[in-house]
Amino acid sequence: MAYLGRELVIETATAACSVALIENGVVVAEIHEVVGRGHAERLIPMIAELPGGGRADAIRVDCGPGSFTGVRVGLAAARALGLGWGVPVTGFSSLALIAADIAPAPATLSVAIGGGHGELFVQRFTSEPLHPLGDIASLKPEAAAAMLPDDLVAGSAAEAVVQLRGTGEARAAEARAANLIRLPADLIALPPTPIYGRAPDARPPG
The missing domain is CATH 3.30.420.40 (ATPase, nucleotide binding domain)
Known part of the structure; x- marks a missing residue:
């Protein structure tokens, strides 16, 4: 895995709301809760509870697949923080993160x-x-x-x-943000865009 100083990891694509700070390959802090559908309310307070308010040199965010709402909550927060802090944002897959829990x-x-x-x-x-x-x-x-x-x-x-x-x-493995340290570099460098895993339900009129 390639590291960019201190990294904030955001996972909201599954039932878990999970954040972690990783520095030089070491997890320095993490908060992991199974919230079901409470990601929008819990994510920002969780990040604020991390050392330094979660401030990092790079942000990694779960792009899915999983909950459509959860995916969008995580991506919106990651993009906003990346813009505000002036740091890069990249993505990873929820399924890879779950595999890393084994x-x-x-x-x-x-x-x-x-x-x-x-x-x-x-x-x-x-x-x-x-x-x-x-x-x-x-x-x-x-x-x-x-x-x-x-x-x-x-x-x-x-x-x-x-x-x-x-x-x-x-x-019954979980998507835990801290497990990002087990993913290789190519799996944490995806574009920060949704991975929905299937075609959208709504289709334009023919």
């Missing part, structure tokens, strides 16, 4: 979380180093279970996938 991890693992409309967001990863084995997909649970061959599935929908598949292990 330690020690098997050689390959899968992540599955709720994706709305009865679908799941899923992606497979290698663990050493942590890297995607394919693109993010939004699938019905049955299709996700058929797609994910790994023994270990992590994330909020892991148990559902393993039950449908009838084999393997499920772990």
